[in-house]
Amino acid sequence: MYEFIAFYVFAISTTILFLITVMSKNVLYAMTSLAAGMVMISGFFFLLGADFLGVVQLIVYVGAVMALYAFAMMFFDATKDIKEKHSNPALVFLLGGLMALVFVVIFSAPIIGENIEALYPVGGAAELVANAYGPGMIAGNTHDVGHILFTKYLVPFELAAVMLLVAMIAGIILAGKKMDHSLTTNDDEYEYEDEILKEESK
Amino acid sequence: MIGISHYLILSGLLFSIGFIGVLRRRNLLMLFFATEVMLNAVNIAFAAIGSYYGDLSGQMFAFFVIAVAASEVAVGLGLLIVLYKKYGSLDLEVIANMKG
Numbered sequence: 493m494y495e496f497i498a499f500y501v502f503a504i505s506t507t508i509l510f511l512i513t514v515m516s517k518n519v520l521y522a523m524t525s526l527a528a529g530m531v532m533i534s535g536f537f538f539l540l541g542a543d544f545l546g547v548v549q550l551i552v553y554v555g556a557v558m559a560l561y562a563f564a565m566m567f568f569d570a571t572k573d574i575k576e577k578h579s580n581p582a583l584v585f586l587l588g589g590l591m592a593l594v595f596v597v598i599f600s601a602p603i604i605g606e607n608i609e610a611l612y613p614v615g616g617a618a619e620l621v622a623n624a625y626g627p628g629m630i631a632g633n634t635h636d637v638g639h640i641l642f643t644k645y646l647v648p649f650e651l652a653a654v655m656l657l658v659a660m661i662a663g664i665i666l667a668g669k670k671m672d673h674s675l676t677t678n679d680d681e682y683e684y685e686d687e688i689l690k691e692e693s694k
Numbered sequence: 695m696i697g698i699s700h701y702l703i704l705s706g707l708l709f710s711i712g713f714i715g716v717l718r719r720r721n722l723l724m725l726f727f728a729t730e731v732m733l734n735a736v737n738i739a740f741a742a743i744g745s746y747y748g749d750l751s752g753q754m755f756a757f758f759v760i761a762v763a764a765s766e767v768a769v770g771l772g773l774l775i776v777l778y779k780k781y782g783s784l785d786l787e788v789i790a791n792m793k794g
Contacts, residue, residue: 499696503704510708510731514715519723526727533734536701540745542753549737552760557730557767561723564771568723568778576720577787588714595706599699599739610749640750641757648754652761659765666772 495539502535517573519565527558541614543633612640701742708735722774722784726767733763 509529516522530553537546578584617639621631641649712735715728737756744752774784781789 495696499700503700507704507707507711510711513727513731514711514718519721522724522727526730529731530734533738536738537741539696540701540741542741542745542756545737545741545753545756548757548760552764553730553734557764560767560771561726564774565723567775568784574721574724576718576785578718578720581718584714584718587717588710591713592707592710595710596703599702599706610747612750612754614745614748614750616750636750637753637757640754645754648758652758656761656765659768663768663772666769667775669776 498535498539502532502539505529506532506536517576519568519574523558523561523565527554530554530558541633544637612644616640698742698746702739705735705739705742708732708738711735720786722777722786722789725786726770726774729766730763733759 506529509525509532512525513522513529516525530549534546534549534554537543537549614633614636615631617631617635620639621635709732712728712730712732715731716725719725719728737759740752740756740759742752744750744756777789778784783789
């Protein structure tokens with residue numbers, strides 16, 4: 493019963509928040525509603541028993557990614573409303589509606605592969621945990637995730653680490669050039685002031 | 695226990711919202727937001743299918759999707775800053791220089 497209530501509360505709030513993200517003219521509103529929608533999405537993960545994934549969603553998406561967007565917004569004019577020229581809004585909604593229909597039909601169709609076996613079943617770390625901490629200790633979702641991640645998915649994990657390093661270096665190099673120049677204010681005034689300061693120091 | 699179809703229909707709806715955003719947005723930063731919506735929708739589907747089959751692979755794929763999204767944001771925002779320095783705007787109509 494509570495699960496139903498929780499699911500529908502989360503579902504309705506995520507849908508509304510993401511609609512605000514997509515439709516809003518203001519960058520600040522869009523970003524805030526996106527962050528709130530991601531908090532709601534972590535609620536689904538907790539409902540599905542994927543506790544660790546929910547916490548990662550909160551830390552990485554709501555914490556790191558949103559903070560990155562917030563910092564990036566300081567480079568752009570966030571207070572101005574975005575003017576967008578829509579050449580054919582009806583076509584967009586027609587295509588989007590058709591997409592929605594196709595997705596709902598595909599997803600609600602009966603799953604054909606009935607005898608699918610779990611490759612890495614939940615509770616795979618139970619024996620390991622029982623050996624390590626003694627019997628009676630129950631392996632939680634985090635134990636399972638750690639066990640699978642560092643055995644079966646070790647190579648993708650390392651590749652993800654390398655990818656994140658590459659992305660970090662790329663971000664620093666792309667954004668780091670000419671950081672001392674302001675983008676939104678007039679640069680000439682500052683250069684003029686710098687020259688005055690230099691002459692005064694001589 | 696909520697059936698898997700509830701989660702999948704919700705995931706499809708959220709993905710379509712993100713898709714509408716990608717189609718109708720003309721600002722690059724807003725386009726990034728729409729892609730984040732789509733990635734989150736897919737994560738819900740992964741976690742739901744994984745829990746339905748009692749399999750952890752779904753959660754694993756969701757983790758890697760989150761990692762890819764984080765690095766995408768880092769590189770993408772760097773590119774956006776470079777574009778903003780060059781053109782003074784993030785509007786696709788201004789940035790587009792190949793008229794087809």
